[in-house]
Amino acid sequence: MQFHLNGFQTGDPRISAPASDVAPDAGRAPRADGLPETVDVLIVGSGPAGLTLAAQLSVFADIETRIVEQKDAPLTLGQADGIACRTMEMFQAFGFADRIAQEAYWVNETTFWKPDETAPEAITRHGRVQDVEDGLSEFPHVILNQARVHDCYLDFMAKSPRRLVPDHARRLVDLTIDTENGGDYPVHVRLERTDAAHQGRIETVRAKYVVGCDGARSMVRQSLGRTLTGDSANQAWGVMDVLALTDFPDIRLKSAIHSASEGNILIIPREGGYLVRLYVEMDKLASDERVAARNITVDHLIAAAKRILSPYTLEVKEVAWWSVYEIGQRLTDRFDDVPEADAATRAPRVFIAGDACHTHSPKAGQGMNVSMQDTFNLAWKLAYVLKGRAAPELLATYSAERRAIAQELIDFDRDWAKMFSAAPRRAGDGDGEGVDPQVFQDYFIRFGRFTAGTATRYRPSVLTGDAAHQALAEGFPIGMRFHSAPVVRLADAKPLHLGHTVEADGRWRLFAFADESDPADPGSAISRLCTFLADDPASPVRRFTPQGGDIDAVIDVRAIFQQGHRDLRLEAMPAFLLPKKGRYGLTDYEKMFCPDPSAPDPSAGDIFDTRAIDRAHGALVVVRPDQYVAHVLPLGALKELTAFFARFLIPAV
Numbered sequence: 111m112q113f114h115l116n117g118f119q120t121g122d123p124r125i126s127a128p129a130s131d132v133a134p135d136a137g138r139a140p141r142a143d144g145l146p147e148t149v150d151v152l153i154v155g156s157g158p159a160g161l162t163l164a165a166q167l168s169v170f171a172d173i174e175t176r177i178v179e180q181k182d183a184p185l186t187l188g189q190a191d192g193i194a195c196r197t198m199e200m201f202q203a204f205g206f207a208d209r210i211a212q213e214a215y216w217v218n219e220t221t222f223w224k225p226d227e228t229a230p231e232a233i234t235r236h237g238r239v240q241d242v243e244d245g246l247s248e249f250p251h252v253i254l255n256q257a258r259v260h261d262c263y264l265d266f267m268a269k270s271p272r273r274l275v276p277d278h279a280r281r282l283v284d285l286t287i288d289t290e291n292g293g294d295y296p297v298h299v300r301l302e303r304t305d306a307a308h309q310g311r312i313e314t315v316r317a318k319y320v321v322g323c324d325g326a327r328s329m330v331r332q333s334l335g336r337t338l339t340g341d342s343a344n345q346a347w348g349v350m351d352v353l354a355l356t357d358f359p360d361i362r363l364k365s366a367i368h369s370a371s372e373g374n375i376l377i378i379p380r381e382g383g384y385l386v387r388l389y390v391e392m393d394k395l396a397s398d399e400r401v402a403a404r405n406i407t408v409d410h411l412i413a414a415a416k417r418i419l420s421p422y423t424l425e426v427k428e429v430a431w432w433s434v435y436e437i438g439q440r441l442t443d444r445f446d447d448v449p450e451a452d453a454a455t456r457a458p459r460v461f462i463a464g465d466a467c468h469t470h471s472p473k474a475g476q477g478m479n480v481s482m483q484d485t486f487n488l489a490w491k492l493a494y495v496l497k498g499r500a501a502p503e504l505l506a507t508y509s510a511e512r513r514a515i516a517q518e519l520i521d522f523d524r525d526w527a528k529m530f531s532a533a534p535r536r537a538g539d540g541d542g543e544g545v546d547p548q549v550f551q552d553y554f555i556r557f558g559r560f561t562a563g564t565a566t567r568y569r570p571s572v573l574t575g576d577a578a579h580q581a582l583a584e585g586f587p588i589g590m591r592f593h594s595a596p597v598v599r600l601a602d603a604k605p606l607h608l609g610h611t612v613e614a615d616g617r618w619r620l621f622a623f624a625d626e627s628d629p630a631d632p633g634s635a636i637s638r639l640c641t642f643l644a645d646d647p648a649s650p651v652r653r654f655t656p657q658g659g660d661i662d663a664v665i666d667v668r669a670i671f672q673q674g675h676r677d678l679r680l681e682a683m684p685a686f687l688l689p690k691k692g693r694y695g696l697t698d699y700e701k702m703f704c705p706d707p708s709a710p711d712p713s714a715g716d717i718f719d720t721r722a723i724d725r726a727h728g729a730l731v732v733v734r735p736d737q738y739v740a741h742v743l744p745l746g747a748l749k750e751l752t753a754f755f756a757r758f759l760i761p762a763v
Contacts, residue, residue, distance in 0.1 A: 373392070445509035583729040
């Protein structure tokens with residue numbers, strides 16, 4: 111990270127200077143009593159989706175954001191625990207991926223168990239696979255208590271310019287939208303205080319935008335008149351985090367177990383070396399029956415787990431947390447307040463995210479991950495509209511993009527949950543009922559990229575270009591996340607991952623992969639691009655950078671050369687790549703990179719090889735603030751680059 115740009119400061123560099131209207135210690139001190147009358151963004155719910163949104167918005171000093179929560183204190187024990195590789199990439203942008211990785215359990219391998227062919231009442235291991243394929247991400251798939259993820263976000267928010275902290279003990283009473291007479295704050299929200307000191311007190315807040323991250327029973331969704339619809343598998347499952355003694359050999363590996371007649375278990379080891387989570391198949395439910403009617407207790411879960419694990423033993427010493435649930439997949443029709451008929455003429459004011467608009471079974475480990483990706487998608491769009499960088503129409507892309515992803519998740523989860531709940535099919539059973547254990551294992555492997563979160567792909571839209579020039583950078587598919595790779599920074603020879611230069615700061619990135627020519631040559635493609643971006647009135651960097659702002663305040667341009675870092679002269683590089691910034695006009699030396707000769711697998715080649723960059727022509731890769739590739743263009747496609755940003759950005763004044 112960079113700091114000291116505007117003067118030397120001691121202490122933790124992760125603590126940002128507070129916004130002008132915020133006290134320096136506001137993120138630590140008790141909140142002043144009561145909510146403000148008006149806010150820019152009101153977030154309802156402080157789960158993973160709400161905190162991701164709040165954390166991203168908290169970096170914008172001039173956006174007034176508040177987040178309210180019905181619970182009276184921060185979460186201490188979470189339900190979700192799986193953190194996908196793609197989510198770790200997002201955490202890196204917030205600066206706490208290493209903290210998560212150090213504390214979490216790493217899912218390195220998964221084992222598969224089925225009934226023993228010679229003794230069906232017992233289980234036997236039939237498969238063992240690598241959990242995440244090589245090269246898919248620089249980060250692992252990890253397991254960590256959801257509350258610890260919350261802690262990381264809360265810490266980030268408390269150190270942000272807004273010093274943002276949640277307002278607890280507030281229940282949403284109602285929400286109305288007055289698009290005719292509401293003015294700048296058309297969303298009216300009433301909240302009831304539930305803390306002892308203010309029990310029953312009603313607070314009224316008017317907001318420019320409201321985002322409901324308040325779970326499957328979302329009051330925000332209900333206020334919009336939207337419902338979750340879908341299917342139920344009519345199957346009860348239990349889940350428990352336990353400290354236990356067992357002779358089951360794979361207790362510290364993620365394990366999928368199908369027994370012959372006692373049901374199925376998914377074992378997820380937890381952080382710390384001792385805790386383990388067990389997802390235990392329980393009873394089949396009638397079509398109109400709810401799981402609560404069965405009165406399932408934790409003792410039922412333990413007894414079922416013991417039967418399924420036979421001939422291995424399980425002695426539970428302590429239950430840290432447990433619950434029962436029904437498998438089902440549900441989705442709402444839109445993720446904002448605008449009726450389908452008005453979508454072309456009205457911009458949204460209220461949004462829903464996470465479980466408020468899509469629910470599914472927990473065994474694929476996608477709920478928390480997809481929910482956070484929802485609001486990472488929405489946050490920068492809200493910021494751009496509120497700061498006048500983009501028109502309100504940009505906000506319609508949230509529902510369009512994220513609902514399509516949620517539908518893909520629902521379809522996957524339906525098949526995965528059905529296979530997991532099916533009885534194992536024995537050899538010689540033919541095409542009868544049940545699932546072939548090998549087919550189940552193969553399905554897990556085939557959809558590994560989906561469960562890792564790296565298969566998400568946004569369709570062509572105002573924010574996603576066409577694939578006319580995709581061949582220039584085949585390793586950066588348009589619409590998919592920017593897949594990082596090792597590089598060396600030219601100025602200081604530091605090896606690092608290129609993707610780790612993308613911080614959660616709301617900026618666009620232009621990664622200019624140079625052609626084979628000398629970048630110091632004024633006639634080279636990279637030099638001509640830099641000259642255009644720096645000097646031409648049509649340059650998107652010039653058009654959209656606010657008056658008096660740093661040259662990279664909105665669009666951050668970085669170059670990757672093919673030559674080694676010892677073969678180039680820093681002082682000969684284009685001046686645009688050594689920009690003067692801050693109040694002292696200090697030089698930013700961190701815009702240029704070269705191939706890393708000591709990457710983990712040199713035989714695979716450098717970043718130009720691993721990401722299939724056209725060496726003869728180079729490529730310009732446009733990356734959104736939420737880390738997704740928006741476009742791939744030739745280095746000389748200056749008009750096309752200008753036209754792309756003109757679709758949705760408003761020229762700065």
